[in-house]
Amino acid sequence: MEGFELDDRKKRILKAVIDEYIETREPVGSRTISKLPDMGYSPATIRNEMADLEDMGYLTQPHTSAGRIPSDKGYRFYVDKLIKFEEKLGFEPTAKELGDVKASVQREIGEMTDQIRVASELISRLTEYTSIAVTGTAGGTRRIKALQIVPVEPGKALSVIVLDDDAVLNSVIQHDSSIGPEMLMKVSTHCNLLFAGHRVEEINMDMIDSVSEATGVARTALMPVVDGLFECIKKAENTEIHTEGAVKLLSHPEFSDVGKAKGILELINREDLMVDLIKECSTSDGLVIRIGSENKIEGLNECSVVTATYSVNGVNLGSIGVLGPTRMDYPRVIAALEYVRKRLVGGELPGGNALPEGELPGGAAVRNEGVLGAE
Amino acid sequence: MEGFELDDRKKRILKAVIDEYIETREPVGSRTISKLPDMGYSPATIRNEMADLEDMGYLTQPHTSAGRIPSDKGYRFYVDKLIKFEEKLGFEPTAKELGDVKASVQREIGEMTDQIRVASELISRLTEYTSIAVTGTAGGTRRIKALQIVPVEPGKALSVIVLDDDAVLNSVIQHDSSIGPEMLMKVSTHCNLLFAGHRVEEINMDMIDSVSEATGVARTALMPVVDGLFECIKKAENTEIHTEGAVKLLSHPEFSDVGKAKGILELINREDLMVDLIKECSTSDGLVIRIGSENKIEGLNECSVVTATYSVNGVNLGSIGVLGPTRMDYPRVIAALEYVRKRLVGGELPGGNALPEGELPGGAAVRNEGVLGAE
DNA sequence: TGTTAGCACTCTTCGCCGTCGAGTGCTAAC
DNA sequence: GTTAGCACTCGACGGCGAAGAGTGCTAACA
Numbered sequence: 001m002e003g004f005e006l007d008d009r010k011k012r013i014l015k016a017v018i019d020e021y022i023e024t025r026e027p028v029g030s031r032t033i034s035k036l037p038d039m040g041y042s043p044a045t046i047r048n049e050m051a052d053l054e055d056m057g058y059l060t061q062p063h064t065s066a067g068r069i070p071s072d073k074g075y076r077f078y079v080d081k082l083i084k085f086e087e088k089l090g091f092e093p094t095a096k097e098l099g100d101v102k103a104s105v106q107r108e109i110g111e112m113t114d115q116i117r118v119a120s121e122l123i124s125r126l127t128e129y130t131s132i133a134v135t136g137t138a139g140g141t142r143r144i145k146a147l148q149i150v151p152v153e154p155g156k157a158l159s160v161i162v163l164d165d166d167a168v169l170n171s172v173i174q175h176d177s178s179i180g181p182e183m184l185m186k187v188s189t190h191c192n193l194l195f196a197g198h199r200v201e202e203i204n205m206d207m208i209d210s211v212s213e214a215t216g217v218a219r220t221a222l223m224p225v226v227d228g229l230f231e232c233i234k235k236a237e238n239t240e241i242h243t244e245g246a247v248k249l250l251s252h253p254e255f256s257d258v259g260k261a262k263g264i265l266e267l268i269n270r271e272d273l274m275v276d277l278i279k280e281c282s283t284s285d286g287l288v289i290r291i292g293s294e295n296k297i298e299g300l301n302e303c304s305v306v307t308a309t310y311s312v313n314g315v316n317l318g319s320i321g322v323l324g325p326t327r328m329d330y331p332r333v334i335a336a337l338e339y340v341r342k343r344l345v346g347g348e349l350p351g352g353n354a355l356p357e358g359e360l361p362g363g364a365a366v367r368n369e370g371v372l373g374a375e
Numbered sequence: 376m377e378g379f380e381l382d383d384r385k386k387r388i389l390k391a392v393i394d395e396y397i398e399t400r401e402p403v404g405s406r407t408i409s410k411l412p413d414m415g416y417s418p419a420t421i422r423n424e425m426a427d428l429e430d431m432g433y434l435t436q437p438h439t440s441a442g443r444i445p446s447d448k449g450y451r452f453y454v455d456k457l458i459k460f461e462e463k464l465g466f467e468p469t470a471k472e473l474g475d476v477k478a479s480v481q482r483e484i485g486e487m488t489d490q491i492r493v494a495s496e497l498i499s500r501l502t503e504y505t506s507i508a509v510t511g512t513a514g515g516t517r518r519i520k521a522l523q524i525v526p527v528e529p530g531k532a533l534s535v536i537v538l539d540d541d542a543v544l545n546s547v548i549q550h551d552s553s554i555g556p557e558m559l560m561k562v563s564t565h566c567n568l569l570f571a572g573h574r575v576e577e578i579n580m581d582m583i584d585s586v587s588e589a590t591g592v593a594r595t596a597l598m599p600v601v602d603g604l605f606e607c608i609k610k611a612e613n614t615e616i617h618t619e620g621a622v623k624l625l626s627h628p629e630f631s632d633v634g635k636a637k638g639i640l641e642l643i644n645r646e647d648l649m650v651d652l653i654k655e656c657s658t659s660d661g662l663v664i665r666i667g668s669e670n671k672i673e674g675l676n677e678c679s680v681v682t683a684t685y686s687v688n689g690v691n692l693g694s695i696g697v698l699g700p701t702r703m704d705y706p707r708v709i710a711a712l713e714y715v716r717k718r719l720v721g722g723e724l725p726g727g728n729a730l731p732e733g734e735l736p737g738g739a740a741v742r743n744e745g746v747l748g749a750e
Numbered sequence: 751t752g753t754t755a756g757c758a759c760t761c762t763t764c765g766c767c768g769t770c771g772a773g774t775g776c777t778a779a780c
Numbered sequence: 781g782t783t784a785g786c787a788c789t790c791g792a793c794g795g796c797g798a799a800g801a802g803t804g805c806t807a808a809c810a
Binding site: 416419420423438439 | 784785788
């Protein structure tokens, strides 16, 4: 909108200011920037440029005689156009940590969600921010692999379902006690035969009728069993959420006010809100960044959330969101999320393996889905 | 040790000081106590008594010209001798909340630990402190109720075990793929027959041999299956921990320093430490109170922990600990824990239903297991 | 025309200091 | 044994001035 974007020098200065501010959390003055190697302008020049950037809304001033700090719009421009996609982790993340991740991917049947949780822990450790993992966005894409009804006591049984991503679900069935254990086993076998390989929503009354016919159990008597199965499956659709490193937020000076910190931590504990927050971004593969006021949740206005959605072979594993102060080390967070993607999913980024080159230094592989797009 | 305990007036004053301090968190002065209804002494008298109490170690002074605050020893005397056991909840805890607790006790097969978790949530809500629930102290007392091996794919199966407290466990079995699904079912049936009703540690090689014999599966081929079962059972013994309302600590002014708050919250997240902390007290039925420096965990010196262990029909369900600042509303916490016990376990306190009468006003039903006993 | 040096100005931070008030300990009177 | 009175202590609070960082503007410079 304003002219043709920013000229090169303004970009360099803006990037320098934000980098500096992310590192120090101090409002940054013209002198600091001027003394940076490769800058080569006097404080006065920088001052003029900074005043311009402030007019354009990329920077703000806490008070008249302080340095500048980035605005949400400034951060947005920064993540969209200024940061290189670079391995900014600084170290090869302790091989065995990654080992954990890989191992839990392939290891065994069990809660498939484990791997996302482990990845989330790793990411929190790598970034020193809070990491929120949400699984169960799979919706109706998963298929039933095996199914078994286990008699427990008269009138009570347990349904166990294994899905094609190896998630194991179980749920209790309260059934007509006229159905004996042997009969239940028969029902179990037939259901297994019929349902295996199907998606949950494909199960219909015809199939149930067919089970009724084959086993000789009346449909009415069969219904509680089927209901039990459905309940079990419904459970499967329930999203699970796992939060890692919430306390780490307290390390950051922006939350040195206990009241503020408490507010944020309480929000983080609100599972419904967090699920919405993370899921909202999981429609698209790749990274989504929400900066400050771009977050719809009031009270998260001083926070940023970076979300990545992971899927393997088209099966959605879940999403991981990193939550930190607006003054977040975005390059590091992005690097961490992508690093885990590479190791977890197998090296293929959704849009191809190489990242698209952006402008200026290297361009970020970041989809701009924020509310405040570049204008 | 010092003379014969405290005389009646000193007790009244000490109780008044601690009550007041718990309520206001301000050092309490002689004037405040003097003006209390039913006190009937001038500030000067109170002052003398308070000076005595300070000499005896029950009170301390933050600085010369401030009021008195209780020492750990003061709190210890308070919980041991001064507080009445009274329903200090202030309200009938929202019937439906308790409904939840009761319902989850009887309702259904599922993780037995659910009920302790629900109770823990309730307690945290009632007390406004952090509540930590630890389950799995059951050790070897549980029996196998039903057992089933579910074939999943060649070489892979899932073992599902239901224990007599209705806990459901499952674990993956990697077995010799020469054992087909039908054979597995046969093994499953025989294992179920043999193991049901037994305690885990009662399973021995003879039983396994007998299964091998009955099914015709070689013992060597059977071993992976049995190992899988054992692993599943081992899982059962693992303690689970659930923390509720950790953020609530931030509401209390003693944690208004972020650094301090962070330290405590990090400790709370250390599951190993918390399990030890809670379990350590769970040897005895009833309540155990740890005040300030009585806690062995450094960093919890300004906190108190009140722990209750719950068991029904001799089966240990688990323990719930309430963690808060030393300046904790002990009567309320005790009342909450006992209230839940009554509703959860069925009204019987371990030592009989009526609480033993202590001295002074009503005597507390609290076991003194603290490090600093009354001297 | 773009860049820079210089300068006056603004605004926050920090330490200093005196006042205020709550609370104490001690003594003497009741 | 209890209480009134009083001098004393010590932290909390607010005003004040110095220090320092950073700005915006103007004028000089290449």
